[in-house]
Amino acid sequence: IISKMKGLSDVNGDETIKKDSMLFSSNVQHIIHVEILQVTNSLCSRNEIEAHVQELVATISYITSDIIITTFSDPILTDNVIEVQICHVEGSEIEGVNLKDCRVIYHVYKLESQGSDVEELEEEEGIPAAHHWILPNAEFHKLWDSLVYGDNIKSKLLNFVNTTLLFADKQVDPNIISCNKVVLLHGPPGTGKTSLCKALANKLAIRLNDRFRYGQLIEINSHSLFSKWFSESGKLVLKMFSKIHDMITDTNSLVCVLIDEVESLTRSRVSSTAGSEPSDAIRVVNALLTQLDQIKKYPNVLILTTSNITGTIDLAFVDRADIKLYVGFPSLEAVYKIYSSIIKELIDKGVIFPADIILPLSFLDMQEKDLSFTVQARKLKDISEDSVGICGRTLRKLPFLAHAYHLQTPVMTLDDFLIALKSAVRQYYTDMKNLEQ
Template sequence: MEVGWNHNQQPAEDGSTDRIDVHIEVLVKSESTARRSEVRTHVLALLDRHSLIIGSYKWTEFDDEFLTKNVEAVAVPLDLKMNNLCVHIFSLNDDGPSTLNLEEEEELSAANHWLLPAAELHGIWESLIYEEAIKTHLLDYVSTAIFFSDKNVDSNLVTWNRVVLLYGPPGTGKTSLCKALAQKLSIRMSGRYSYGQFVEINSHSLFSKWFSESGKLVTKMFQKIQELIDDKEALVFVLIDEVESLTAARNASQAGTEPSDAIRVVNSVLTQLDQIKRYPNVVILTTSNVTEKIDLAFVDRADIKQYIGPPSASAIFSIYLSCLEELMKRQIIYPRQQLLNLEELHTMGYIESDVTALSLYLQRIAKKSVGLSGRTLRKIPFLAHALYAKLYVRASQVHPHQTRSSMSLWSCFVLLSSVMLEQERIFPKLFPQSWKNTIVQNVLVLKH
């Protein structure tokens, strides 16, 4: 069954109805001409043969010739036993974002527009690591909003606005999470909607010099968005990034430091949002770096106000782990060595041994990295290699070409930990001499 929300839950063998929906995502090759129903049949047969899988798993190689020919990957997020299988078959749109221009002002980019699922956004959801169940809660919220709309629930009696506000410091992945959420829902809701539309409004451009008649131009921009919403086969997501800029403009206008045109822009945007949120196939996503500057009237419009903060030590460990797995996969780190996740370390009691040593060292690096944003964390392996690899070559007396093509996992840990030695968060003065001395000492220690 291909659904976004399983309302016809079947009882388990013991008669209970507490089986969990497991969403199986099947990425079809772009050149495939196979019918979706045929793909689903083969995927269900594959899952039936491997129903004892424990934990998340992703197939990229198959024991079925049909799947090898037509399917790129099958992703399974949870145990298959005793669960309801919801199979979502999709292909990716290879076109990049298009620019949504206003007819009178072709030079003004009012918004960017993606057709979902988009190849450019594939994999972002999995790369975002947060505490608790933030991503699951956001998925459940939108699924519930669409479910209530499909059931024609009277919104005057039970109110929901289809507005999500993500707030928190810069670099924590708020915008990426909005894009990933839209991508994920366009896949999960593929049985309900044929495709997704994603519009990212450039809020800063709303106050540029081009908006001398801003109110009319904002209205025209939303008319274009309305054309997308009118297609009932499409699930439409509208993102307003850094929404605090709207409120800041209104406050500045009231204080007399901005032209009155600015307040017309804000009021026009809020009015248009109130108009489109009435439609069952639209979701409005907003982000803010500074919550104190958001208009209370706008905050009240949001059904979910979710704080997105810097990752914890455990989340940082998972981020680093995914980075190192990728570098080992590409043989930048070689030979491949096993790294345990935190659940496996917990099972082993965090006792140091030959099996756990590498993973425990990575955990110590993760604890030293607390306070850094997710954006910075994913840059650190690249920066460590780019800025320290030559120094490592000189200290370890390894042939430069050999080291540039691959390095051991221990060597990479030395580079990572050296980056984290200083507590200053933005690599001060392009690595002072003390850092360079430390990495040389670390490498020499490892050699002996």
């Protein structure tokens, strides 16, 4: 494995593996990742850009959250870099870190501007069997940062990938310690499971670009693998995975396979044999399980799956999933962060003016209650408390509806926006109650 990775970048294989082993770890010395988005047509080398960014980072001593820098005094960075993002410690409970006490790892990358390509199977012409992206892709830029979860879900996923690579590098015997490289995210609709899978694939393509020259994301359309012809569905699964096998053989590429609503492909064989499902469904499950067993030996593949209805998934598939993470409705802290990010975006785009400060939720108890920005933060906290139990997808629609229904002005104050947002939350509950009747 080490010899195969040599020549993928400017660093040698040993340095690459050392860097990979530190990608997402949580040792005593905190790890800070600096992601550097290079101009697409820039001819400047990664090493030169990294050296100039190191000088920039050296001027920053302490961070409490992610820092994004888009303007530079250094002409090399101005001409060749779009932005520099200094990422706070993944999954850390600490409020801030001193960069001088941290290990800083740099990732220079370019975004692929082309969107997805459609993959079709010959037997089912006109029906897209999968969508295919080259990573990192502009379509998923900032998606990772926009997703807010509790229970350190994002850091757990990064650490999972780190461990799979480490064990592959160390040539750990899979017969002794098993790893199928399968992730199952389950939970109610609208909680961002599919978005998280896409964001994870894009993030990995950035963080691992010293190891893999590029990434690929294949999103399988599960419904396209069920043929109108009896007994043909299993063959369609085999044909789809045959294409995936061809991609995996390129060891310069990290291949992430996304199967959304995996329950449609892995419906329990118990119900099928009981007569409630056609026997063709059994062939699909068997074919999928066989393919998962065959591709797990490759170090450059990751299977990402989501499900809204876990009770119907075949137990053999559930058993193959290495980690099964529940993605539920956002907590109070997560709701507050989501609303805060929305307010920041509206301020940045000039929709909310003047630019008021929204304190982090953890800072509220430390501030004087009569300060204007503290009062606004407490109003936002009250709205967030009312919004607990609403899925993330809807939370990001409510500010739009707040403006559409209650404001209709090109520019608004933060106070006016908070009043409108509170009304939009109330209207949401009224609408849901009417739907249930």
